[in-house]
Amino acid sequence: MLELTGVCKFFGKNEILKGVNLKVDSGDVVVILGPSGSGKTTLLRCINFLEIADKGTMVFGDKTIQLRRAKKSEVAFVRKKTSFVFQNYNLFNNKTALENVTEGLIYGRKIPAKEARDIGVKALEKVGMLDRSDFYPSQLSGGQQQRVGIARAIAGNPDVILFDEPTSALDPELIGEVLGIMKKLAAKEGTTMIVVTHEMSFAQSVATKVIFMDSGVILEEGEPREFFVHPRHERTKQFLRSILYETEYNI
Amino acid sequence: MVLDFGFMKSSFFLALRGIPVTLFITVMTLLISIPIAFAIAVARAGKKRKTLNLLFSVYVSAVRGTPVIVQILIIYTMLPDLLKFIIEKLALPFNVYAINNIFYAILIFSFSMIAFLSEVFRAGLRAVGRGQYEAALAAGLSGFRAYTRIIAPQAFSAVLPVLCTSVNNLIKTSSLCFAIAVNEITGIIRVAASRNLHFVEGFLVIAAIYVIICMAVELCFKILENKAKVHRVSA
Numbered sequence: 001m002l003e004l005t006g007v008c009k010f011f012g013k014n015e016i017l018k019g020v021n022l023k024v025d026s027g028d029v030v031v032i033l034g035p036s037g038s039g040k041t042t043l044l045r046c047i048n049f050l051e052i053a054d055k056g057t058m059v060f061g062d063k064t065i066q067l068r069r070a071k072k073s074e075v076a077f078v079r080k081k082t083s084f085v086f087q088n089y090n091l092f093n094n095k096t097a098l099e100n101v102t103e104g105l106i107y108g109r110k111i112p113a114k115e116a117r118d119i120g121v122k123a124l125e126k127v128g129m130l131d132r133s134d135f136y137p138s139q140l141s142g143g144q145q146q147r148v149g150i151a152r153a154i155a156g157n158p159d160v161i162l163f164d165e166p167t168s169a170l171d172p173e174l175i176g177e178v179l180g181i182m183k184k185l186a187a188k189e190g191t192t193m194i195v196v197t198h199e200m201s202f203a204q205s206v207a208t209k210v211i212f213m214d215s216g217v218i219l220e221e222g223e224p225r226e227f228f229v230h231p232r233h234e235r236t237k238q239f240l241r242s243i244l245y246e247t248e249y250n251i
Numbered sequence: 252m253v254l255d256f257g258f259m260k261s262s263f264f265l266a267l268r269g270i271p272v273t274l275f276i277t278v279m280t281l282l283i284s285i286p287i288a289f290a291i292a293v294a295r296a297g298k299k300r301k302t303l304n305l306l307f308s309v310y311v312s313a314v315r316g317t318p319v320i321v322q323i324l325i326i327y328t329m330l331p332d333l334l335k336f337i338i339e340k341l342a343l344p345f346n347v348y349a350i351n352n353i354f355y356a357i358l359i360f361s362f363s364m365i366a367f368l369s370e371v372f373r374a375g376l377r378a379v380g381r382g383q384y385e386a387a388l389a390a391g392l393s394g395f396r397a398y399t400r401i402i403a404p405q406a407f408s409a410v411l412p413v414l415c416t417s418v419n420n421l422i423k424t425s426s427l428c429f430a431i432a433v434n435e436i437t438g439i440i441r442v443a444a445s446r447n448l449h450f451v452e453g454f455l456v457i458a459a460i461y462v463i464i465c466m467a468v469e470l471c472f473k474i475l476e477n478k479a480k481v482h483r484v485s486a
């Protein structure tokens with residue numbers, strides 16, 4: 001459904017993505033792991049054109065798009081078919097929870113306001129935030145904000161949702177509520193997702209495919225069981241050890 | 252020293268006639284300079300705008316570095332001749348000397364307000380940050396919609412206190428228009444007081460009027476700020 005080939009991205013002279021290939025099928029939950037600074041966020045941002053890649057091709061459905069020279073209509077197409085959940089939520093602070101969800105429906109997808117409202121209510125219900133629909137982001141906890149962020153992402157019924165470390169800005173006791181919703185989306189709705197996260201439990205229990213990125217390349221990828229039990233690269237083993245150690249240490 | 256209360260009363264009512272002019276100059280200046288200043292602030296927020304940035308920082312410094320009265324005198328002595336030259340070149344059926352001085356006043360104040368407000372809005376835009384803009388794009392909004400629906404309202408509410416101060420400054424600065432014989436509050440009273448030399452009374456009256464107007468403006472802004480408060484993140 002979504003296939004990236006040879007994605008390269010420079011910031012100044014630094015090559016941050018060095019020819020990344022990625023294939024996502026409908027229903028996949030692709031988890032991207034990797035140390036900080038390895039280019040995970042940049043890769044997600046290149047997918048929905050928040051960053052313009054310097055090289056690479058995207059095949060999305062029946063469309064083939066040159067990332068570097070994407071037309072306005074192609075960018076709009078991809079943004080309609082994807083949505084993004086940000087690390088620090090990025091909710092619209094001047095809009096209520098419900099308006100945060102409907103804003104993109106009304107002004108991005110040209111859905112009539114009344115219909116958008118119904119969709120918004122359903123989306124908030126799915127993330128358990130319906131009782132907060134008239135609250136402004138400043139009146140919500142981090143976990144609640146991120147749940148609204150997820151409601152905003154699912155409302156447009158996208159083909160793929162991109163999650164960039166959706167729980168890493170949250171207090172530990174709030175992580176569960178967000179991960180729970182993501183698990184539900186994957187299991188019940190079969191939502192296709194690309195998830196950058198350090199939550200190993202999520203990767204192990206939900207992922208259909210795990211990818212390990214290091215310094216701008218995909219070093220290793222595989223099914224979660226294979227990946228976690230028999231990592232091939234020394235770098236991957238090191239990374240997993242450090243994460244698991246950290247997790248135990250936190251407990 | 253004895254104040255002539257009779258004159259104070261009559262000049263109060265006389266000065267009231269200047270209020271519409273003062274407010275007209277203020278409102279027109281704001282209507283012109285706020286959109287332009289905001290557009291400049293947005294343009295300067297983009298990446299790689301070296302020449303543009305240099306150009307505007309020179310403009311801002313020039314405006315900030317000169318007294319408003321000097322700006323008034325420069326533009327008022329230069330612009331009519333310049334306009335006359337242009338009009339004659341284009342053979343337009345238009346008399347430069349028929350232009351009301353209020354027009355020049357509005358132009359002069361807009362010139363400095365644009366410089367000042369563009370800096371204010373730049374700070375406001377920075378306060379909102381890029382994240383919400385990107386979220387708006389990701390949600391399918393156009394860049395224009397992202398600005399008008401998400402970024403601009405927040406940038407405005409972030410700068411409301413500064414905006415309030417600048418509006419009051421503008422109202423007070425408009426008193427300098429007496430220099431080009433505009434009949435706003437100060438101009439009217441200066442002329443009236445010069446007839447019977449009761450300057451003190453006249454000036455005390457207009458001081459009181461300015462205080463009242465500025466307090467009214469502050470009140471309006473307080474109401475706006477309270478409305479906008481809920482949007483602001485406390486963190």
Ligand SMILES: Nc1ncnc2c1ncn2[C@@H]1O[C@H](COP(=O)(O)OP(=O)(O)O)[C@@H](O)[C@H]1O
Binds near residue numbers: 016034035038040042
């Ligand atoms: N806008 C930018 N300008 C310059 N360098 C950037 C920019 N965004 C990211 N980088 C650099 O790119 C590298 C990868 O960043 P990122 O994709 O955020 O990594 P990750 O999400 O894996 O931690 C980092 O070294 C970061 O400093």
Ligand SMILES: [Mg+2]
Binds near residue numbers: 041042165
């Ligand atoms: Mg990142």
